[in-house]
Amino acid sequence: MRENVWMKRALVLGILLFSAVSFAQTEPDSIALAKNEFEDHFFEALKQKGIENYDKAIVEIEKCLVSQPNNPVLHHELGKNFLALKKYPEAQRAFQKAVDLNPKERWYWNGLYDVFYETKDYQQSITVVQKLIGFDKNFQDDLVSLYMYTRQFDKALALIEEMERTSNISQMMETYKLQILSESQSRKPQKEQLEAAIVKYPQVEENYIQLIYLYSESNQEEKALEVAKKLEQNIPNSDWAQVSLFKFHLNNGNGEKAAQAMHIALNSSKIEPKIKHRILNEFLIFVNNTNAFDKELDKAVDYFGYDTSVNVAKEIGIFFRNKKKTDKAIHFFEKSLLKQKDDILVIELLLEAYADNNQFDKVSRKAEGFLELYPTHARLYFYAGLAQNQLKNYKKAIALLNSGMDFVVDDIDLEINFNIQLGEAYNGLGDQTKKYTHFNKAEQLLKQKK
Structure with a gap:
């Protein structure tokens, strides 16, 4: 004992x-x-x-x-x-x-x-709980409660309905849902009044904007776009009209005109951030499918520099990484680090992308540079060692990998990769004994995972 x-x-x-x-x-x-x-x-x-x-x-x-x-x-x-x-x-x-x-x-x-x-x-709590959901889905209940405390009923309802699609919800979630639906009924006349006001006063932009906001807040984007289209017809110079113009041109495959409408909408202080994010996401899919308008997408990302809740360049970089478009992923990861230079996840993803592109000089230089910021981060040593192996600097690779191994904690996959790279380095130096020592260690760790 x-x-x-x-x-x-x-x-x-x-x-x-x-x-x-x-x-x-x-x-x-x-x-x-x-x-x-x-x-x-x-x-x-x-x-x-x-x-x-x-x-x-x-x-x-x-x-x-x-x-x-x-x-x-x-x-x-x-x-x-x-x-x-x-x-x-x-x-x-x-x-x-x-x-x-x-x-x-x-x-x-x-x-x-x-x-x-x-x-x-509670507002700060919401931001943190959204991160915690990535570790444990049970925090979704906490997020619903926080939305209720802050009276963000539409967000709470959307999340509850999403939870219902994948599992049974608790009694408390059922109670919240009934409460929200009751609240929604009391708001219905407000929407009807705004629709009537638009018919009676078609040149008053504020009525359109309020109705678009209400539909957007309750996740009824299609209805919000219908209102924006009416606005476009009645007040063509309105910034909100560009929302429906963007959608129209995108559906017709006219990327140039869609981009023009997008830039006006994204640059407008009148349009809700949620609508702006939807516009950007739709244009991103268009760019991915057409392999064109990269410059317009890059410019669009810059409009979200104010947004502290999400690093848009990072999310787009991850999107292109998942689509195996490494060059584009690298561009947006680099752009992301200009906004938040110490984001360790982006740093790792960028090094991985450089390695996938066989840009080992950059992997070496960047990894060793980031080690000054994170001197105990094992993955940085791994990428630095990997790069030195590829550059045939085997002694330096061994020194980096041995140093980094000290910081590997409860990560069998990473430990396996360290041993593989050490085996490769010793193989490069002609030391077959140490080569097989590390390869055998990697093999034993693989067996532990099964």
């Missing part, structure tokens, strides 16, 4: 003691001392948190951060202690730092959600 406890303790430290790499040129006694000091402070922090001495736990974690300022585990622990003390701004900053350092860890997002929920910041 005691042996198992120490094995678990060693595993935790293996995750946390990233700083050992930085001591590579230091005397062994100094390395041991640094590790012992870190271990002492970290486990003292856990002990103090366990007995609810959160202030003391914070002090110990801050001592750990001196040597490892970019360790997301430490920032997450710091956030939990600040949250326990109800020091919400400090907790938010700590959890946000952990998320920034490792956005793929759901518990860091959970920490942010706890802060925003406890402070009743």
Whole structure:
């Protein structure tokens, strides 16, 4: 039993003691001392948190951060202690730092959600829960509740109906649905009044805009477009009229005129963001199908520079990656990083795209450059090592891969790939013994997955 406890303790430290790499040129006694000091402070922090001495736990974690300022585990622990003390701004900053350092860890997002929920910041909670759904679909219930709290009933209803199509919904979701439908009935006369006003006063643009907004808000885009078409007929110079013009030209395959209408609509401050996103998505599909109007698509993306809720260039890059159009994916991933240079997912996708395109000089240069931003991110070492193998710099590949292997945690696929690349590097150097050592290790890991 005691042996198992120490094995678990060693595993935790293996995750946390990233700083050992930085001591590579230091005397062994100094390395041991640094590790012992870190271990002492970290486990003292856990002990103090366990007995609810959160202030003391914070002090110990801050001592750990001196040597490892970019360790997301430490920032997450710091956030939990600040949250326990109800020091919400400090907790938010700590959890946000952990998320920034490792956005793929759901518990860091959970920490942010706890802060925003406890402070009743439901709008921020919505943004975080939308991320958490990617880890666990059960958070859809939370998102519906948040939409209800913020009176976004149309979004709540759309999500409930989507959930109904794939599984049974809870009693609470059923209650919410009845409440929303009742609310919708009370709003019906408002739409009818606006439709009557349009007939009576066809030159009053505001009536069209309000009706388009109501239909859009309730996910009735087709009806919204019908109203926009009436607007086009009655007030041709209206920005909203461009919405239906865009749709008309796109359906007729006239990309040039569709692009003209799109640019006017996307540049308008009057048109709802939801409608703008739909226009962009439809034009994206058109560009993909026709392999034309790339410049117009690129210009369209720039209109969404204001949007902090989604990185449009990133999403389009992912779209083209899934369509196996690597050159276009690279262009939009590079564009995405101009907006958010530390997005680790985009960085990985960009390196993957460069590798798929056999642009190994770029993979090498970019991966090693990003390592300055993320010195403990294993995949960056993998891509850097892969590139050096392809460039036949085998010794450098081995050094990078061995360094990166220290940061592989609970990722068998990545560990397999590291061993394959190490085997390739040693093969390049003619060392058959080490080549087969790593290939055999990769094979054993593959068997573990089955």
